[in-house]
Amino acid sequence: xxxxxxxxxxxxxxxxxxxxxxxxxxxxxxxxxxxxxxxxxxxxxxxxxxxxxxxxxxxxxxxxxxxxxxxxxxxxxxxxxxxxxxxxxxxxxxxxxxxxxxxxxxxxxxxxxxxxxxxxxxxxxxxxxxxxxxxxxxxxxxxx
Ligand code: MN
Numbered sequence: 001x002x003x004x005x006x007x008x009x010x011x012x013x014x015x016x017x018x019x020x021x022x023x024x025x026x027x028x029x030x031x032x033x034x035x036x037x038x039x040x041x042x043x044x045x046x047x048x049x050x051x052x053x054x055x056x057x058x059x060x061x062x063x064x065x066x067x068x069x070x071x072x073x074x075x076x077x078x079x080x081x082x083x084x085x086x087x088x089x090x091x092x093x094x095x096x097x098x099x100x101x102x103x104x105x106x107x108x109x110x111x112x113x114x115x116x117x118x119x120x121x122x123x124x125x126x127x128x129x130x131x132x133x134x135x136x137x138x139x140x141x142x143x144x
Pocket of ligand 1: 065
């Protein structure tokens with residue numbers, strides 16, 4: 001396995017990804033995986049902590065569990081969207097409620113995208129790379 005030591009791959013990554021998730025096993029899995037992919041990951045374990053961390057760290061993107069204690073991911077999303085600093089931050093919802101209408105509820109609350117749980121790690125990575133602005137990733141743009 002060739003692992004070219006480069007400050008380049010690190011500098012391609014923007015500011016932190018905020019993982020909002022209350023399940024310890026999921027937190028560990030996501031943090032391990034995304035860290036290995038070069039992301040700086042911040043964690044919030046409930047909705048209230050999520051709002052505080054968002055204001056503190058201005059994340060490049062947010063992975064948002066929907067079912068959480070204190071404040072669910074839909075309510076957190078509405079609060080964030082009302083904040084001009086966070087109105088455009090990509091929010092990717094993660095929900096185990098694979099029910100019809102779930103996706104719509106996430107998008108209605110202001111989320112950018114949605115993945116059903118359990119989400120494949122490669123799908124989570126793809127969603128992050130899709131929604132984090134290419135300019136902040138520093139990669140070449142394949143504009144047609
Ligand atoms: Mn949860």
